[in-house]
Amino acid sequence: MSGKLSKATWFTFVVLFVCCFSTYSYARDGAFLLVSRKLLSEDLVEGSPFNVTYEVHNAGKSDARNVVLEDPNFGNQDFVVLNGSVSLSWDVVAQGEKKVTVVTVQPLHAGDFGARPLKLSYRSSKTSVEHESVALASEILFVYSRPVYERLKGSHWFAWSVFFVGTCLVVGLPFAVYLSGEQSLRKVKRKTK
Known part of the structure; x- marks a missing residue:
């Protein structure tokens, strides 16, 4: 009987399957x-x-x-x-x-x-x-908590406005110094000509 199931085993399997299915079906009736x-x-x-x-x-x-x-x-x-x-x-x-x-x-x-x-x-x-x-x-x-939520999910408009102003200062001041230095060099070159 190696590899094959006997008729009694199949019969037992079928009976168990029918019992389980009928129990499931009965439980689903309600x-x-x-x-x-x-x-x-x-x-x-x-x-x-x-x-x-x-x-x-x-x-x-x-x-x-x-x-x-x-x-x-x-x-x-x-x-x-x-x-x-x-x-x-x-x-x-x-x-x-x-x-x-x-x-x-x-x-x-x-x-x-x-x-x-x-x-x-x-x-x-x-x-x-x-x-x-x-x-x-x-x-x-x-x-x-309210403060933690505001810090994590808030609009952060104040923080972004400070960032914008700081960025303008960091980029704008050196550019302004460069322009004023270039204008003073032009004046010096005109005087020397």
Whole structure:
């Protein structure tokens, strides 16, 4: 039997494949929610509000009921929620429906903050199974202090104007000395003729 699989091995493989596929298909019969969190600001700055968009999309084959999405990152001692809520709930998210919510948040302190995953719970209307899961991997939120942000990303108009004036002086003064010296040489040459 070198190199060939026996009929029993093939039969076992087929049975396992069918079991796995049917389990996968059964699991996909109910509601299946996809969640995303997007920060709408490229840079987070201490004291400056920014918007966070939460999207919940039902990609399953039935409605999701009693949907609760919680973001444990905002609304604590480091961030204050200015508009909206970070604990969202919907009675029903229909099959193929997308719910979008925008929340305005303001960081109170500068520094690195470990963003924890979102908590999602819902009940599938077809299978009546309650699902609880975490959505999105952990990430690091970096909040700039106002002076550091201005130094890194500001317009720097004062620094550029000083640079321009300094460049004009460095180039202009030697040129002015050259012109005045050339004129005085011409006067001396005229007198000697």
